[in-house]
Amino acid sequence: MKHDAHSAQVSASPAALWEEATRLIEAGELRRLSLAFARFVDSLGPVAPPVLLAALVLSELEGHGHSCLQIADLAHDPAALLGWTREGWQALAGTVAPLPKNAKAWAAQLAACEQVWQVEEFDYGAPLVFDGERLYLRRYWRDETLVANSIRARAAASHPVASHEVRGWLDLLFASQRAQEKPDWQKLACAVALRGSVAIITGGPGTGKTYTVARLLALLFAVAPDAARQRIALAAPTGKAAARLKQSIDKALNELAERVGDKLKLRELTGRMGAARTLHSLLGARPDSRAFAHHAGNPLDVDVLIVDEASMVHLEMMASLLDALPPGATLILLGDKDQLASVEAGAVLGDLCHDAQAGGYSAHTAAYVLAASGEELPPAYLGSAGPLAQQTVMLRHSRRFGGPIGQLALAVNAGEAPAAEAVLRGGGEGALRWIEGAHQHQVVSLALAGYQPYLELLRAGPAGGHEDWVRAVLQRFEAFRILCAVREGEWGVSGLNTAIEASLQAAGLLRRTGEWYVGRPVMVTRNDYGTRVFNGDIGLTLGDPARPGSLRVYFLEGDEVRSVLATRLRSVETAYAMTVHKSQGSEFRHTVLVLPEDRHGILTRELVYTGITRASAEFTLVTPNGTVLAEAVARRTHRASGLRHLIER
Numbered sequence: 239m240k241h242d243a244h245s246a247q248v249s250a251s252p253a254a255l256w257e258e259a260t261r262l263i264e265a266g267e268l269r270r271l272s273l274a275f276a277r278f279v280d281s282l283g284p285v286a287p288p289v290l291l292a293a294l295v296l297s298e299l300e301g302h303g304h305s306c307l308q309i310a311d312l313a314h315d316p317a318a319l320l321g322w323t324r325e326g327w328q329a330l331a332g333t334v335a336p337l338p339k340n341a342k343a344w345a346a347q348l349a350a351c352e353q354v355w356q357v358e359e360f361d362y363g364a365p366l367v368f369d370g371e372r373l374y375l376r377r378y379w380r381d382e383t384l385v386a387n388s389i390r391a392r393a394a395a396s397h398p399v400a401s402h403e404v405r406g407w408l409d410l411l412f413a414s415q416r417a418q419e420k421p422d423w424q425k426l427a428c429a430v431a432l433r434g435s436v437a438i439i440t441g442g443p444g445t446g447k448t449y450t451v452a453r454l455l456a457l458l459f460a461v462a463p464d465a466a467r468q469r470i471a472l473a474a475p476t477g478k479a480a481a482r483l484k485q486s487i488d489k490a491l492n493e494l495a496e497r498v499g500d501k502l503k504l505r506e507l508t509g510r511m512g513a514a515r516t517l518h519s520l521l522g523a524r525p526d527s528r529a530f531a532h533h534a535g536n537p538l539d540v541d542v543l544i545v546d547e548a549s550m551v552h553l554e555m556m557a558s559l560l561d562a563l564p565p566g567a568t569l570i571l572l573g574d575k576d577q578l579a580s581v582e583a584g585a586v587l588g589d590l591c592h593d594a595q596a597g598g599y600s601a602h603t604a605a606y607v608l609a610a611s612g613e614e615l616p617p618a619y620l621g622s623a624g625p626l627a628q629q630t631v632m633l634r635h636s637r638r639f640g641g642p643i644g645q646l647a648l649a650v651n652a653g654e655a656p657a658a659e660a661v662l663r664g665g666g667e668g669a670l671r672w673i674e675g676a677h678q679h680q681v682v683s684l685a686l687a688g689y690q691p692y693l694e695l696l697r698a699g700p701a702g703g704h705e706d707w708v709r710a711v712l713q714r715f716e717a718f719r720i721l722c723a724v725r726e727g728e729w730g731v732s733g734l735n736t737a738i739e740a741s742l743q744a745a746g747l748l749r750r751t752g753e754w755y756v757g758r759p760v761m762v763t764r765n766d767y768g769t770r771v772f773n774g775d776i777g778l779t780l781g782d783p784a785r786p787g788s789l790r791v792y793f794l795e796g797d798e799v800r801s802v803l804a805t806r807l808r809s810v811e812t813a814y815a816m817t818v819h820k821s822q823g824s825e826f827r828h829t830v831l832v833l834p835e836d837r838h839g840i841l842t843r844e845l846v847y848t849g850i851t852r853a854s855a856e857f858t859l860v861t862p863n864g865t866v867l868a869e870a871v872a873r874r875t876h877r878a879s880g881l882r883h884l885i886e887r
């Protein structure tokens with residue numbers, strides 16, 4: 239039994255807190271769930287009202303992607319984290335006054351509460367967990383601890399490596415490398431990944447993450463004592479990203495096979511590697527359950543697991559993945575650490591890549607890398623970062639992103655708003671455009687021009703085979719996209735989709751006959767194992783040649799076309815415009831990024847960077863005024879998490 243240090247407060251009523259919270263819900267400032275959670279904590283027994291306030295804030299922050307609540311933030315001023323005004327926070331906090339005066343006093347009050355489990359004390363199943371600095375919902379504490387323990391153990395594990403042999407293979411695999419900046423981070427990454435049970439290869443678009451991992455697979459194949467038995471799995475958070483990963487790896491391995499010839503039987507490796515899968519499917523997701531078929535008690539049957547687009551993997555998924563991965567297997571995470579974190583709580587890749595930019599490589603790593611790859615780590619990247627940093631390599635040279643779009647992305651990523659604006663205003667030889675002080679009709683006009691090619695091909699109908707035509711229509715549709723930062727309002731996904739649909743209809747480019755019509759692009763919003771469509775998949779509605787009058791939605795997976803009867807798709811939305819979040823893992827020839835006026839502090843550098851890097855040839859920025867871009871670039875995503883702390887413990 240804990241002794242509540244503030245028994246007077248425990249007997250105080252939280253009625254005023256509930257009342258103010260209800261007002262905030264009605265004003266759209268607070269989730270109903272957050273109040274319900276605080277009330278649930280209250281129902282378990284006497285709890286001091288400030289702890290109920292902390293529970294409410296914690297739950298609200300979970301909705302903003304934070305996996306915990308830092309007590310220092312709570313004591314200081316959580317208004318900014320919540321996206322509220324200072325006055326809004328004070329009105330709520332005032333209902334439970336007096337609040338603990340500082341972080342120490344908050345810690346004492348939390349530690350004294352029956353409904354808070356203080357880590358390392360006896361665990362009697364309280365819903366809140368407090369580690370001395372951070373307050374957690376129990377579920378997130380469990381996930382962060384699992385991820386930290388597993389990553390720490392994997393980073394510490396080291397596999398014996400015959401450096402001389404590895405050097406020989408790496409020289410062969412990277413033999414065609416043109417003279418370029420030194421060191422060759424790609425080659426170095428392969429050496430680093432080979433020696434451990436975890437490796438992270440991060441880098442911006444086109445820096446060769448997939449190119450590198452294909453060579454790593456070849457290297458693993460070359461040095462494995464029993465290569466024929468090695469089980470390799472490829473996975474990504476979305477179906478599209480998985481298909482892209484497989485396609486790129488196959489391409490890279492086939493090119494490599496041509497080049498190395500008989501020295502390494504790479505065709506054997508490609509032949510044995512199965513399709514890339516979504517993480518959900520790899521782990522054995524089951525309808526209507528959060529639990530997966532694979533877990534520590536029934537681990538995955540793999541030796542090497544490659545996960546692409548790892549920035550999209552949220553905390554809970556990473557915990558499930560690590561739980562299901564056998565301790566002896568090697569995990570390779572690929573992704574761009576600077577991209578938007580997942581919608582769900584956690585910023586796992588960002589946390590894991592904390593030292594990636596600086597390197598922080600130890601003398602031991604430098605010596606190993608030199609012996610195994612012949613690459614010398616420059617002194618600027620040497621240091622004394624922890625074991626995970628020794629297994630992390632950032633690729634720094636983009637192969638297909640050096641032009642104006644790349645320059646813009648670099649400036650945004652570096653937080654240099656004036657430089658970004660100058661690049662944009664320079665126009666990048668037609669590759670860049672900025673529409674400032676824009677009106678919605680300008681976005682609609684861009685959409686009309688951008689979608690015309692697929693709609694024209696659609697109207698022309700198949701000249702040859704139906705499937706070839708469908709593939710061509712889908713490819714044209716995939717060449718252009720409107721990306722939004724928000725869902726609602728005239729600058730959001732829903733407002734723009736309605737406006738674009740209406741204007742395409744008015745222009746005679748499509749004939750809307752009801753909810754489903756020929757040409758309607760849709761995005762799947764929920765995994766459906768029955769029809770094998772997954773959250774984020776995008777398809778186009780077209781006629782079914784076998785059943786005139788009936789509509790099917792066609793999806794492109796790599797070069798494969800597959801289709802589902804439109805009426806069988808339950809959770810979909812129209813997709814002329816989509817969120818930047820959902821666009822991760824995709825690339826469009828021309829990308830239009832629409833930023834609204836920022837009332838809630840939701841526009842961040844990571845969001846703008848992710849939007850820009852979706853464009854392969856042309857990028858258009860649309861803003862309602864000239865300041866939105868600079869404000870967004872100045873704001874970094876901050877997600878409270880204890881992951882780094884737990885890993886480095």
Ligand SMILES: Nc1ncnc2c1ncn2[C@@H]1O[C@H](COP(=O)(O)OP(=O)(O)OP(=O)(O)O)[C@@H](O)[C@H]1O
Nearest residue numbers: 415441442443444445446447448449450486637638
């Ligand atoms: N060292 C290299 N030498 C020659 N070509 C390379 C090299 N590294 C990468 N490339 C080429 O650059 C292009 C981009 O590489 P890759 O697709 O591997 O990058 P990525 O980082 O995985 O990109 P994304 O983030 O878009 O998935 C590919 O065409 C690839 O073949």
